[in-house]
Amino acid sequence: MAPSLASASLLSLAGIAAASASPSPLVVSSPAKVPTGASWSVPHDFASFSFPAHFFKDYAGTISLCWNGCPCDRVWYNASQKIDSYNWYNESSLTAALGIADRVYIGPAFFGGFNNFPGTHWSWQINMGTDYGEEGGLDNAMEVAKLVMDRVQDRLESFEIGNEPEYFVTLGERQENYTIDDYVRDWNKYADAASERVLKGNKYRLDETRFFQGGTFTSGQDEEWNV
Ligand SMILES: *[C@@H]1O[C@H](CO)[C@@H](O)[C@H](O)[C@H]1NC(C)=O
Ligand SMILES: *[C@@H]1O[C@H](CO)[C@@H](O)[C@H](O)[C@H]1NC(C)=O
Numbered sequence: 001m002a003p004s005l006a007s008a009s010l011l012s013l014a015g016i017a018a019a020s021a022s023p024s025p026l027v028v029s030s031p032a033k034v035p036t037g038a039s040w041s042v043p044h045d046f047a048s049f050s051f052p053a054h055f056f057k058d059y060a061g062t063i064s065l066c067w068n069g070c071p072c073d074r075v076w077y078n079a080s081q082k083i084d085s086y087n088w089y090n091e092s093s094l095t096a097a098l099g100i101a102d103r104v105y106i107g108p109a110f111f112g113g114f115n116n117f118p119g120t121h122w123s124w125q126i127n128m129g130t131d132y133g134e135e136g137g138l139d140n141a142m143e144v145a146k147l148v149m150d151r152v153q154d155r156l157e158s159f160e161i162g163n164e165p166e167y168f169v170t171l172g173e174r175q176e177n178y179t180i181d182d183y184v185r186d187w188n189k190y191a192d193a194a195s196e197r198v199l200k201g202n203k204y205r206l207d208e209t210r211f212f213q214g215g216t217f218t219s220g221q222d223e224e225w226n227v
């Protein structure tokens with residue numbers, strides 16, 4: 001439940017921001033009763049935090065324990081890597097200027113970072129963005145998802161697949177002709193792989209097929225991607 005609640009909370013914050021920026025009063029009507037199928041209201045004691053992969057270490061500490069979040073589309077797992085994570089910045093990239101690493105290389109110690117948050121529930125974002133031109137991007141992402149699941153166990157709430165796909169082309173993660181149809185195809189491919197290779201037969205009673213958080217888009221401004 002947490003991921004959908006988190007989304008609801010983000011949407012309401014976005015709504016407030018839009019309303020305050022508006023030059024004229026915004027008229028909003030709502031039904032008197034909660035509609036059937038409405039999402040749950042956000043409990044007042046609910047708190048949710050999003051950690052980008054490249055900053056996880058700053059929050060979780062370094063001592064051979066570490067963890068992660070949003071440029072998960074830039075995560076690459078290396079089982080031989082001694083240090084928990086290593087950020088690489090391409091000085092000419094658009095996102096490096098914003099302090100976002102272009103590549104986040106993680107090793108086995110990275111996953112120990114979850115231990116520093118006892119009792120915390122997690123949603124993990126599977127890398128569907130960059131594969132650095134190397135073979136095995138999907139395999140690597142599934143290996144990471146499995147390691148996260150085995151570490152977090154029944155406190156794993158969902159997998160998200162890829163982040164802000166309308167930026168994949170701008171950020172050089174997909175070719176110019178990449179469309180929303182391609183994204184849906186990719187999303188299903190990754191979801192099927194996670195169901196089959198990660199969730200199937202898991203020991204933590206996690207749902208094997210309906211375990212995915214909907215796609216997260218940057219904004220509704222790009223018409224092609226405005227779903
Ligand atoms: C993985 O890590 C090892 C140890 O640091 C390093 O020698 C190797 O080059 C890395 N492999 C890749 C593909 O980055
Ligand atoms: C660095 O970013 C620039 C601009 O996006 C790109 O052309 C170049 O290929 C990138 N270099 C590497 C090694 O990824």
Ligand SMILES: *[C@@H]1O[C@H](CO)[C@@H](O)[C@H](O)[C@H]1NC(C)=O
Binds near residue numbers: 175
């Ligand atoms: C997209 O562009 C690439 C490179 O130009 C090409 O190989 C691929 O076939 C194109 N895909 C579609 C669906 O047109």
